[in-house]
Amino acid sequence: MANKAAIIVHSGDMDKVYSALILGNGALSMGMEASLFFTFWGLQRLKKGGLEGGPLSKMNLLGLGKWIIKRKMKQAKVASLEKLIQDFKELGGKILACDMTMDIMGVKREDLRDDLISDYCGVGTYMDEAKDATVTLFI
Amino acid sequence: MAEIKVDCVGETCPVPLVETRKALRKAKEGDIIEVTGTHPSSKKEIPMAVKAMGLELLEVKEEKEGVWTIRIRR
Numbered sequence: 001m002a003n004k005a006a007i008i009v010h011s012g013d014m015d016k017v018y019s020a021l022i023l024g025n026g027a028l029s030m031g032m033e034a035s036l037f038f039t040f041w042g043l044q045r046l047k048k049g050g051l052e053g054g055p056l057s058k059m060n061l062l063g064l065g066k067w068i069i070k071r072k073m074k075q076a077k078v079a080s081l082e083k084l085i086q087d088f089k090e091l092g093g094k095i096l097a098c099d100m101t102m103d104i105m106g107v108k109r110e111d112l113r114d115d116l117i118s119d120y121c122g123v124g125t126y127m128d129e130a131k132d133a134t135v136t137l138f139i
Numbered sequence: 140m141a142e143i144k145v146d147c148v149g150e151t152c153p154v155p156l157v158e159t160r161k162a163l164r165k166a167k168e169g170d171i172i173e174v175t176g177t178h179p180s181s182k183k184e185i186p187m188a189v190k191a192m193g194l195e196l197l198e199v200k201e202e203k204e205g206v207w208t209i210r211i212r213r
Protein backbone atom coordinates (compact mmCIF):
# COMPACT_ATOMS: atom_id res chain seq x y z
CA MET A 1 0.00 0.00 0.00
CA ALA A 2 1.25 3.43 -0.88
CA ASN A 3 0.93 6.26 1.58
CA LYS A 4 -1.61 8.03 -0.58
CA ALA A 5 -5.03 9.68 -0.44
CA ALA A 6 -7.35 9.35 -3.45
CA ILE A 7 -10.39 11.58 -3.05
CA ILE A 8 -13.45 11.90 -5.30
CA VAL A 9 -14.90 15.43 -5.35
CA HIS A 10 -18.47 14.83 -6.51
CA SER A 11 -20.06 17.77 -4.72
CA GLY A 12 -19.64 21.33 -5.90
CA ASP A 13 -20.87 22.78 -2.61
CA MET A 14 -18.46 25.35 -1.22
CA ASP A 15 -18.11 23.73 2.20
CA LYS A 16 -17.49 20.28 0.70
CA VAL A 17 -14.88 21.59 -1.73
CA TYR A 18 -13.21 23.12 1.34
CA SER A 19 -13.23 19.68 3.01
CA ALA A 20 -11.72 18.03 -0.05
CA LEU A 21 -8.94 20.61 -0.45
CA ILE A 22 -8.11 20.71 3.26
CA LEU A 23 -7.90 16.91 3.36
CA GLY A 24 -5.78 16.83 0.20
CA ASN A 25 -3.40 19.44 1.59
CA GLY A 26 -3.34 17.63 4.94
CA ALA A 27 -2.31 14.38 3.25
CA LEU A 28 0.49 16.11 1.30
CA SER A 29 1.63 17.90 4.45
CA MET A 30 1.91 14.58 6.27
CA GLY A 31 4.25 13.38 3.54
CA MET A 32 1.61 11.38 1.63
CA GLU A 33 0.70 11.60 -2.04
CA ALA A 34 -2.74 12.93 -2.90
CA SER A 35 -5.08 13.08 -5.87
CA LEU A 36 -8.46 14.76 -6.24
CA PHE A 37 -10.83 13.43 -8.92
CA PHE A 38 -13.37 16.17 -9.77
CA THR A 39 -16.63 14.81 -11.19
CA PHE A 40 -20.25 15.96 -11.66
CA TRP A 41 -20.97 19.03 -9.53
CA GLY A 42 -17.39 19.03 -8.30
CA LEU A 43 -16.10 19.53 -11.85
CA GLN A 44 -18.04 22.79 -12.12
CA ARG A 45 -15.63 24.23 -9.56
CA LEU A 46 -12.72 23.76 -11.96
CA LYS A 47 -14.37 26.07 -14.49
CA LYS A 48 -12.65 29.41 -14.96
CA GLY A 49 -13.92 31.66 -12.16
CA GLY A 50 -15.91 28.82 -10.64
CA LEU A 51 -13.84 27.73 -7.64
CA GLU A 52 -15.57 29.89 -5.05
CA GLY A 53 -18.94 29.73 -6.82
CA GLY A 54 -20.60 26.79 -5.08
CA PRO A 55 -23.52 27.16 -2.68
CA LEU A 56 -23.43 26.09 0.96
CA SER A 57 -24.59 22.45 1.31
CA LYS A 58 -27.04 23.40 4.08
CA MET A 59 -28.81 26.66 4.92
CA ASN A 60 -27.57 28.41 1.78
CA LEU A 61 -30.73 30.58 1.96
CA LEU A 62 -30.32 31.84 -1.62
CA GLY A 63 -26.73 32.81 -0.87
CA LEU A 64 -27.33 34.58 2.44
CA GLY A 65 -26.10 31.59 4.46
CA LYS A 66 -23.03 31.33 2.27
CA TRP A 67 -22.34 35.04 2.71
CA ILE A 68 -22.56 34.72 6.52
CA ILE A 69 -20.28 31.68 6.59
CA LYS A 70 -17.77 33.35 4.25
CA ARG A 71 -17.68 36.37 6.52
CA LYS A 72 -17.12 34.17 9.57
CA MET A 73 -14.39 32.30 7.72
CA LYS A 74 -12.68 35.57 6.88
CA GLN A 75 -12.82 36.62 10.54
CA ALA A 76 -11.29 33.27 11.53
CA LYS A 77 -8.58 33.79 8.88
CA VAL A 78 -9.51 30.61 6.98
CA ALA A 79 -7.53 30.32 3.73
CA SER A 80 -9.39 30.91 0.46
CA LEU A 81 -10.15 27.98 -1.85
CA GLU A 82 -7.78 29.59 -4.35
CA LYS A 83 -4.89 29.50 -1.87
CA LEU A 84 -5.71 25.91 -0.94
CA ILE A 85 -5.77 24.73 -4.56
CA GLN A 86 -2.49 26.56 -5.34
CA ASP A 87 -0.86 25.02 -2.23
CA PHE A 88 -2.18 21.60 -3.24
CA LYS A 89 -0.49 21.94 -6.64
CA GLU A 90 2.73 23.33 -5.16
CA LEU A 91 2.99 20.34 -2.81
CA GLY A 92 2.69 17.96 -5.76
CA GLY A 93 -1.01 17.02 -5.56
CA LYS A 94 -2.75 15.73 -8.67
CA ILE A 95 -6.02 17.17 -9.97
CA LEU A 96 -7.99 14.88 -12.26
CA ALA A 97 -10.95 16.08 -14.33
CA CYS A 98 -13.72 13.62 -15.22
CA ASP A 99 -14.09 13.62 -19.01
CA MET A 100 -17.50 11.93 -18.93
CA THR A 101 -18.89 14.83 -16.89
CA MET A 102 -17.44 17.17 -19.49
CA ASP A 103 -19.37 15.30 -22.22
CA ILE A 104 -22.67 15.23 -20.30
CA MET A 105 -22.56 18.81 -19.16
CA GLY A 106 -21.04 20.22 -22.32
CA VAL A 107 -17.93 21.45 -20.54
CA LYS A 108 -15.04 22.10 -22.91
CA ARG A 109 -11.36 22.04 -22.03
CA GLU A 110 -11.11 25.75 -22.68
CA ASP A 111 -13.85 26.31 -20.06
CA LEU A 112 -11.66 24.67 -17.40
CA ARG A 113 -8.54 25.82 -15.57
CA ASP A 114 -6.09 23.80 -17.56
CA ASP A 115 -3.16 25.11 -15.47
CA LEU A 116 -4.46 23.17 -12.46
CA ILE A 117 -5.49 19.93 -14.16
CA SER A 118 -2.98 17.08 -14.31
CA ASP A 119 -5.16 14.79 -16.46
CA TYR A 120 -8.54 14.54 -18.19
CA CYS A 121 -9.64 11.00 -17.53
CA GLY A 122 -12.23 8.46 -16.40
CA VAL A 123 -12.92 5.88 -13.74
CA GLY A 124 -9.97 3.73 -14.80
CA THR A 125 -7.47 6.42 -13.90
CA TYR A 126 -9.17 7.08 -10.57
CA MET A 127 -9.18 3.36 -9.71
CA ASP A 128 -5.56 3.09 -10.73
CA GLU A 129 -4.84 5.89 -8.24
CA ALA A 130 -7.09 4.37 -5.57
CA LYS A 131 -6.12 0.70 -5.77
CA ASP A 132 -3.04 1.15 -3.64
CA ALA A 133 -4.13 4.23 -1.67
CA THR A 134 -4.40 4.03 2.10
CA VAL A 135 -7.09 6.72 2.24
CA THR A 136 -10.02 6.90 -0.19
CA LEU A 137 -12.91 9.30 0.25
CA PHE A 138 -16.03 10.32 -1.65
CA ILE A 139 -17.08 13.89 -1.01
CA MET B 140 23.22 25.43 6.27
CA ALA B 141 20.35 27.84 6.19
CA GLU B 142 17.82 28.60 8.86
CA ILE B 143 14.35 29.25 7.48
CA LYS B 144 11.66 31.00 9.50
CA VAL B 145 7.97 30.40 8.84
CA ASP B 146 5.50 32.78 10.49
CA CYS B 147 2.03 31.28 10.93
CA VAL B 148 0.86 33.46 13.83
CA GLY B 149 -2.90 33.95 13.57
CA GLU B 150 -3.29 31.34 10.83
CA THR B 151 -5.71 28.44 11.19
CA CYS B 152 -6.07 24.85 9.86
CA PRO B 153 -4.52 23.71 7.54
CA VAL B 154 -2.22 26.69 6.85
CA PRO B 155 0.53 26.09 9.50
CA LEU B 156 0.85 22.44 8.44
CA VAL B 157 0.85 23.32 4.73
CA GLU B 158 3.33 26.20 5.10
CA THR B 159 5.65 23.90 7.10
CA ARG B 160 5.50 21.29 4.34
CA LYS B 161 6.14 23.92 1.67
CA ALA B 162 9.20 25.19 3.57
CA LEU B 163 10.48 21.63 4.07
CA ARG B 164 10.16 20.93 0.35
CA LYS B 165 12.20 24.01 -0.52
CA ALA B 166 14.84 23.40 2.16
CA LYS B 167 18.04 21.50 1.54
CA GLU B 168 19.13 18.56 3.65
CA GLY B 169 20.51 19.83 6.95
CA ASP B 170 18.61 23.13 6.85
CA ILE B 171 16.68 24.16 9.95
CA ILE B 172 13.05 25.23 9.67
CA GLU B 173 11.55 27.25 12.51
CA VAL B 174 7.78 27.58 12.50
CA THR B 175 5.94 29.94 14.84
CA GLY B 176 2.19 29.84 15.23
CA THR B 177 -0.86 30.09 17.44
CA HIS B 178 -3.21 27.40 16.06
CA PRO B 179 -3.36 24.88 18.95
CA SER B 180 -3.79 21.63 16.94
CA SER B 181 -0.85 22.45 14.69
CA LYS B 182 1.46 22.35 17.72
CA LYS B 183 0.65 18.63 17.94
CA GLU B 184 0.23 17.93 14.24
CA ILE B 185 3.42 19.46 12.84
CA PRO B 186 5.50 17.05 15.01
CA MET B 187 3.28 14.19 13.70
CA ALA B 188 4.13 15.20 10.11
CA VAL B 189 7.84 15.50 10.99
CA LYS B 190 7.76 11.96 12.38
CA ALA B 191 5.80 10.60 9.40
CA MET B 192 8.41 12.03 7.03
CA GLY B 193 11.31 10.68 9.11
CA LEU B 194 12.79 14.12 9.79
CA GLU B 195 14.35 15.38 12.99
CA LEU B 196 12.23 17.32 15.49
CA LEU B 197 14.65 19.57 17.35
CA GLU B 198 12.39 21.52 19.66
CA VAL B 199 8.79 22.37 20.55
CA LYS B 200 8.43 25.31 22.89
CA GLU B 201 5.75 27.70 24.09
CA GLU B 202 7.44 30.61 25.79
CA LYS B 203 4.52 32.99 25.52
CA GLU B 204 1.03 31.68 26.33
CA GLY B 205 -0.53 30.40 23.12
CA VAL B 206 2.43 31.11 20.84
CA TRP B 207 4.47 28.03 19.98
CA THR B 208 7.72 27.55 18.08
CA ILE B 209 8.75 24.29 16.45
CA ARG B 210 12.24 23.64 15.08
CA ILE B 211 12.85 20.91 12.50
CA ARG B 212 15.99 19.71 10.74
CA ARG B 213 15.44 18.64 7.14
